[in-house]
Amino acid sequence: MQTNHFSEHHSFKGFWSSINLLDQKQRKEIVLQLLSELSSEDRAVISLFYFENLTVSEISTVMEANESYIQQTLKNLIVSVRDLVQKSDQKVNTLLH
Numbered sequence: 001m002q003t004n005h006f007s008e009h010h011s012f013k014g015f016w017s018s019i020n021l022l023d024q025k026q027r028k029e030i031v032l033q034l035l036s037e038l039s040s041e042d043r044a045v046i047s048l049f050y051f052e053n054l055t056v057s058e059i060s061t062v063m064e065a066n067e068s069y070i071q072q073t074l075k076n077l078i079v080s081v082r083d084l085v086q087k088s089d090q091k092v093n094t095l096l097h
Helices: 005-010 013-021 024-037 040-051 056-063 067-096
Strands: none
Touching (some): 024 067, 040 067
16 A cells, blocks of 8 residues: 555645745755765665655665654654754844844
8 A cells, every 4th residue: 555645744744834934045055964964774765755756655665664664764854854944043033133
């Protein structure tokens, strides 16, 4: 049974709203910073999910990993990006005030 992409992305709705408020340069810097800090396995999960558009189920098959592990990895990565976005927002607010 193929996992529904919408349900996977739905939990990340707030994350994407935050990212979209940043300008393109800030988004690129955040993504590049995060990617540079990831293990090769985490980079593979992100690449397969967001760039190759594979489902969690498909990624688990390709990587020979449990689906719950892939889901948790994606959630952890989203939290990391969200933290970077919040830190970036705080820096901008501090500079403006």
